[in-house]
Amino acid sequence: MSVIQYVIGDATQPQGVGAKIIVHVTNDIGAWGKGFVVALSRRFREPEREFRRWAAGELDQPYRLGAVQLVQVQPDLWVANLVGQHDIRRKQKPEALPPVRYAAIREGLRQVAQEAEQHHASIHMPRIGAGLAGGDWNIIEQIILEELKDLSVTVYDLA
Numbered sequence: 001m002s003v004i005q006y007v008i009g010d011a012t013q014p015q016g017v018g019a020k021i022i023v024h025v026t027n028d029i030g031a032w033g034k035g036f037v038v039a040l041s042r043r044f045r046e047p048e049r050e051f052r053r054w055a056a057g058e059l060d061q062p063y064r065l066g067a068v069q070l071v072q073v074q075p076d077l078w079v080a081n082l083v084g085q086h087d088i089r090r091k092q093k094p095e096a097l098p099p100v101r102y103a104a105i106r107e108g109l110r111q112v113a114q115e116a117e118q119h120h121a122s123i124h125m126p127r128i129g130a131g132l133a134g135g136d137w138n139i140i141e142q143i144i145l146e147e148l149k150d151l152s153v154t155v156y157d158l159a
Helices: 035-043 048-056 102-119 137-147
Strands: 004-008 021-028 068-074 075-086 123-124 151-157
Touching: 004 075, 004 137, 021 035, 021 102, 035 048, 048 075, 068 102, 075 102, 102 123, 102 137
Parallel strands: 004 151, 021 075, 021 123, 123 151
Antiparallel strands: 068 075
């Protein structure tokens, strides 16, 4: 089983040598503009541009929960736009489900694992699905450990 390395730092500037994939969670309604994507867009233009094209149906790849779009931003760096959130906020009632969809994150991380193996890449991410998506990090951490086993995974917390 994989071991997650936790570091203080910026997930848009992954640490270490070799190929890397930055993973983050997006939603299934095509919204981009809050949370980690703000920092991501400041650093790289391509992930947002390609996400918007994907969500608008301009690409052949289906845009749905559990899908992953891999966007190359440097010769040895990719961003994985993982659709792991339904809508962008809880519905009116506080007891309503948060937008996070654990099964979609699991499915997407399986695809990320395949891409990481193909590119011989390490995985880097903020605490995906646990911010605006409203997920429980303990559940997400377990999914990461199960789906990204045998891969190098670093999770970044801002100082």
